[in-house]
Amino acid sequence: MAYRMITQVVLIGTRVVGRAFSEAYKQAAASSQYQRAQAKAGNPTTSGRANIDTGMTLEEACKILNVKSPQGGQADMEQVMERFKRLFDVNDPKKGGSFYLQSKILRARERIEAEAKPKMEKAAQEAETKEGWKPKIYKE
Structure with missing residues (x-):
C-alpha cells in the first residue's frame, strides 16, 4: 500500500515538473523568436x-x-x-x-x-x- 502511494506521488511530481519545464521552454523559444524579429526589423532599443x-x-x-x-x-x-x-x-x-x-x-x-x-x-x-x-x- 505504501509503495503504491509513493509511486503515485513520484509520477504526479514528474508530470508537474515536466509540464513546467515544457512551458518554460516554450516561453524561452517565443522570447528568442521575438528578439530575432526585432533585430531583423532594426529596432536598436530591444535588440543587439x-x-x-x-x-x-x-x-x-x-x-x-x-x-x-x-x-x-x-x-x-x-x-x-x-x-x-x-x-x-x-x-x-x-x-x-x-x-x-x-x-x-x-x-x-x-x-x-x-x-x-x-x-x-x-x-x-x-x-x-x-x-x-x-x-x-x-x-x-
Missing part, C-alpha cells in the same frame, strides 16, 4: 549584443542615469559619466548604499556606452580620414 550583455534596454538605462536617449547613436558621454560617477558614489555599500543599485548603475552606463561606441568610432575614423594619417615620429 549590448542588450544581451547588460540585460537592459536603452530606455531603461537612460531612465536609471536620468539622461536623454542617444539621438542617432550620439550620446552626451560627459553627462553620462558625470551622472554615473555621482550615483555610483552615492550608492557605495561602504557608505550605507546598495550594491544592487550600484550594479544597475554600472550596467546602465555600459549599455549606453555600447550603443554610442560604434558611432563614436566611426566619427573618429572619418575625422582621421579627413585630416590624413600623421604618424608619430620619435627622435633619439
Whole structure:
C-alpha cells in the first residue's frame, strides 16, 4: 500500500515538473523568436549584443542615469559619466548604499556606452580620414 502511494506521488511530481519545464521552454523559444524579429526589423532599443550583455534596454538605462536617449547613436558621454560617477558614489555599500543599485548603475552606463561606441568610432575614423594619417615620429 505504501509503495503504491509513493509511486503515485513520484509520477504526479514528474508530470508537474515536466509540464513546467515544457512551458518554460516554450516561453524561452517565443522570447528568442521575438528578439530575432526585432533585430531583423532594426529596432536598436530591444535588440543587439549590448542588450544581451547588460540585460537592459536603452530606455531603461537612460531612465536609471536620468539622461536623454542617444539621438542617432550620439550620446552626451560627459553627462553620462558625470551622472554615473555621482550615483555610483552615492550608492557605495561602504557608505550605507546598495550594491544592487550600484550594479544597475554600472550596467546602465555600459549599455549606453555600447550603443554610442560604434558611432563614436566611426566619427573618429572619418575625422582621421579627413585630416590624413600623421604618424608619430620619435627622435633619439
